[in-house]
Amino acid sequence: xxxxxxxxxxxxxxxxxxxxxxxxxxxxxxxxxxxxxxxxxxxxxxxxxxxxxxxxxxxxxxxxxxxxxxxxxxxxxxxxxxxxxxxxxxxxxxxxxxxxxxxxxxxxxxxxxxxxxxxxxxxxxxxxxxxxxx
Amino acid sequence: xxxxxxxxxxxxxxxxxxxxxxxxxxxxxxxxxxxxxxxxxxxxxxxxxxxxxxxxxxxxxxxxxxxxxxxxxxxxxxxxxxxxxxxxxxxxxxxxxxxxxxxxxxxxxxxxxxxxxxxxxxxxxxxxxxxxx
Numbered sequence: 001x002x003x004x005x006x007x008x009x010x011x012x013x014x015x016x017x018x019x020x021x022x023x024x025x026x027x028x029x030x031x032x033x034x035x036x037x038x039x040x041x042x043x044x045x046x047x048x049x050x051x052x053x054x055x056x057x058x059x060x061x062x063x064x065x066x067x068x069x070x071x072x073x074x075x076x077x078x079x080x081x082x083x084x085x086x087x088x089x090x091x092x093x094x095x096x097x098x099x100x101x102x103x104x105x106x107x108x109x110x111x112x113x114x115x116x117x118x119x120x121x122x123x124x125x126x127x128x129x130x131x132x133x134x
Numbered sequence: 135x136x137x138x139x140x141x142x143x144x145x146x147x148x149x150x151x152x153x154x155x156x157x158x159x160x161x162x163x164x165x166x167x168x169x170x171x172x173x174x175x176x177x178x179x180x181x182x183x184x185x186x187x188x189x190x191x192x193x194x195x196x197x198x199x200x201x202x203x204x205x206x207x208x209x210x211x212x213x214x215x216x217x218x219x220x221x222x223x224x225x226x227x228x229x230x231x232x233x234x235x236x237x238x239x240x241x242x243x244x245x246x247x248x249x250x251x252x253x254x255x256x257x258x259x260x261x262x263x264x265x266x267x
Contacts, residue, residue, distance in 0.1 A: 007159055007160050007161070027217060030217035030218035031217050031218075032213060032216050032220075033215035034208050034212060034214070035211055035212060036208070036211035036212070037210075039211075041208040041211055045181035045182065045218055046181070046245075047244060047246050048179070048244050049244065072166070072177070074168065075170070077171055078170045078175075079168065079169055079170075080166060081168070081169045081174075082167040083166050084165055085164045085165065086164070094215075109244075111181065111183060111184050112180070112181035112182065112244045112246065113182050
C-alpha cells in the first residue's frame, strides 16, 4: 500500500514536468532501447495508433519514428467529462552505437507497443583474428 | 510500522539496486470519460495489456481496472536506455446510481481499454410533450 502511494506521488510529480502525453518522462512516445551483440531492440509505448500511419525510417545509424495519435471524434450529444489522454503528432530519433543494416529492420506493433529490431550491419560486427604462431 | 513491512521494504530496496530486477511499478492509466444521454464511455491507455492480462472488478459502487504487462525484455540484450518501465496499471472509479451495472461492457484493442457503462433506463432523459389543454 505504501509503495503504491509512493508510485502515485512520483507519477503526479512527473506529471507536473511532462508534456500532455506519455507516462511522465516528458517525451511521447516513451522509448526503451535494449542492445545486444548483433542488434538493438527499440520498444515504444504508443497505444491506439494505426500501424499503417506509423512512419519508421533509418538514415545512417539514426532511426526515426514519426506518427500522429489522433483525437477521438465525438458524436453528436457526446461530451468529455474527463480528458487526460493526449493526442498530436510526434517525431523521435535515436542514434545507435553501431552501423545499422537499414534493409533488415523489422517492425511489429502489438498491444499498443511498437517493437523494432534493428540489426547491426555485417561489416560492422567485431571480427576475431586468429593469431598464427610464426 | 510493523516489522514485516520493514522487512518487505528492505527487500524492495535491495531489488532497486539491481536494475535488472527492479520492483514492479503500478501506474494509473490516463483516461478519457465521454458522456452521452445513453451511456458513459471510459477509455484508458494501457500499452502492453491484452484481454488475457486485464481484470475488471465491480464491488459495490467501486469499479476497479487492473492490467499487467506482458514483458518484452529481449533475450541476450541489455537495457541501456529507458524512458518507461513496463509495469502494471491500476485505477478505481466510483459509479453513480445512474449506471446499469449489468450492462457494462469492456473491450481492449491496441493497448486501449474501452468500457461502456450504460445509463439505467429510468435515468435517461425523456422528452415530455405538452398537449394543448
